[in-house]
Amino acid sequence: MRLTLHVWRQSGPNTAGKLETYPMDGVEADMSFLEMFDMLNDKLTLEGKEPIAFAHDCREGICGSCNMMISGQAHGPWKGATTCQLHMRAFKDGDEIWVEPWRAKAFPMVKDLVVDRSAFDRIIQAGGYVSVNTGGARDANEILIGKEVVDESMDAAACIGCGACVAACPNASASLFTGAKITHLGLLPQGQPERDRRALAMVEQMDIEGFGHCTLTGECQEACPKEISIDVIKRMNRDYAVAAVRYVEPKETAGAG
């Protein structure tokens, strides 16, 4: 099929960018969206032009690298799929497609379609873990967790950290991402000791990074390639509110002796 692509080109963080138009011919329905980009990049290379930089790696929807805003939709028109899983049969001959990077203050521009999502790592650093050192864990079956609980926890844990939720949100909020981790760990018995501290620290870090606030528009769950429910934000808000009331910083007293 023939398509017309309009792709955001920007050589670096401090230069101006613009949409460039590339007519495409010979695109096959069985190609993935990124394989179409491979084809375009090969063509640009042979014409002596610089290929388009874009993030990708596993190409099976799990590493969370790929991130294209495709005609205004994060990861394009297929629900529950990443950019790399989108196939060209989603389009028809003659279509015009606009491809842009994730746009959010907390995701600074790197080049073309690549942005810096390290803010997500810093949100995890703030408390997205269970503090257990290696060794000394008790037998795994001593912790009983009901199937329903672990299933709900897994629904949230499925987050791939791609940032589509932020890109789709009119406020560029990271609440779905943050709420997913708070829910994954907060549902499990292992996550209880640090539950309050985690909610407070992760939400605070989200603000520090410059993400916007959640106004429950629900765009995030529509864009999420893992279809994580907006319920995780409800849980985050609840955990945050409870923690804000009851959490007391531990006293700085060391053990005697």
Place this chain on the structure above:
Amino acid sequence: MIELNSNIPAGPVEQKWDKHRFDMKLVNPANKRKYDVIVVGAGLAGASAAATMAELGYNVSCFVFHDSPRRAHSIAAQGGINAAKNYQNDGDSVQRLFYDTVKGGDFRAREANVYRLAQVSVNIIDQCVAQGVPFAREYGGLLANRSFGGAQVSRTFYARGQTGQQLLLGAYQALERQIALGKVKMHTHAEMLDVVVVDGRARGIVVRNLLTGEVTAHSADAVVLATGGYGNVFFLSTNAMYANVTAAWRAHKKGAAFANPCYTQIHPTCIPVSGEHQSKLTLMSESLRNDGRVWVPKKQGDNRAPSQIPESERDYFLERKYPSFGNLAPRDIASRAAKEACDDGRGVGPGGLGVYLDFAESIKRLGQKTISERYGNLFDMYQRITDENPYQLPMRIYPAVHYTMGGTWVDYNLMSTVPGLHVIGEANFSDHGANRLGASALMQGLADGYFVLPYTIGNYLAGVKPEKVDVTTHPAFTDAVRAVKAQGEQLLNIKGKRTVDSFHKELGKIMWDKCGMARSREGLQEALVEIPKLREEFWRNVNVPGSGASLNQSLEKAGRVADYLELGELMCRDALHREESCGGHFRVEYQEDGEAKRNDEEFAYVAAWEWTGDGQPQRLHKEPLVYENVKMATRSYK
């Protein structure tokens, strides 16, 4: 000349690791913070090692080429992780996991390493659960298990079809915690391009910042490579696009022997190639073979729709050939059987390169809901790629390159032939012999990172003084930086007529045709002529656009393909020299009734190749494999 000393502790296999842990030297807590350790890679092995060593008190620097340590390809592992917990009361034990792994590896793995792996497997599950990994559970709250190939017990723990993701996020979160505590310094977008050896010891690395192009040197008291496998030498594989051999290969050129490069795993259940544009292949988890039945039509060239082919005209070839393991035959055997059926003209789908993986019977028996709960994400993935609904039509699958058992040679302490350079996870060669069993890669990565290396590296560090090297003045570092910069310049200045990918594709085709599922003397000899020719053309005619001073994905790729063009040759040489068939290495000259025919008298050894200089063939060293606990026998899954 290098010397191979496996450093396997003496004593009965059950006691080796315990005894060794006591015999090893310790670094006291106050001294640990004086030692710097570099970890390259943050997949399961790298992230778990970096986090654990930081918890112990070492100063860790971790380098990844991704934008975040959460992206390594461990994340894509689907099916599960093995552990000898015997929670199902079905006769599992450390001894049985050990036995299954040695046998599964076709008697080409080191017994002592495998035994240790089976021992620590149980700790891994405990550790991961403590971190909050949401493994699948039964209604009563206990952990659930499924079966994987090459085993007759259910010992595989899983988190839907995303086990690798959940285990990696567990390790990643432990790592992020140490970063927040200041014990790990994380370097993202940093691709390792050389190891620096000072006075015979690995003392640092050279990296290129992929965003700025800046080349910098970093020193440490020990270096750990956790950089994964080299399956992408085939161009098409189930590996992520960025997975590459460069770190391991540059270490090889600095003196680390490379072992058993020809042992590659072809995974039986992948989605078949759909056309020339294909950039990678997608795996359908082996766990599907718990409920899916593999078949082809009995008649050659039978083009009827699968639903039109009656039971009596179907060949469930795995069940027929291997009745006691059935559809759960090990990967090498299942792949070969599929290839045989297709070579026989009974393959299905475009080009006849596919076999059916059929869930109709399971859906009838268990209901669509149960199947969807077990494999829903895999079924969705399949449908997106092929536009076919696997709940209604059988999946079409075909073998594809998936994992590399070969890798950097390491001793029992996971140290390479360069003192101080440790190699863990898929990047080393040590535990899987000539074929890896399903759900054992996650086990090995985490065993190395959480429970083996953190001990053994202490033994090494206790024997060396913590000394700083000045990377800005020491000639070993300044020379290495200069060489890395020069290679980048050279690639940019060729300005030839072919893209990097076109070379990679051509190499991949040679490798797949001649060093893939079936290898022959003649084919390998041809490949050994073709690859050097292609390499020569690459350095003359490759086109790498852009500059070295910013994000340049073509330049990154060019450096990696340059290394594949050397590795591919070594793989073929290794495959040619190993005049036997074993596991994933199938030489057409050596077979019996279509099964691999080993030659234990002449080839029961690890082939470790030493780099001898550009354009020179590597020198072969042999580490004999001694089996004291498992009797070497012809593998039978019949």
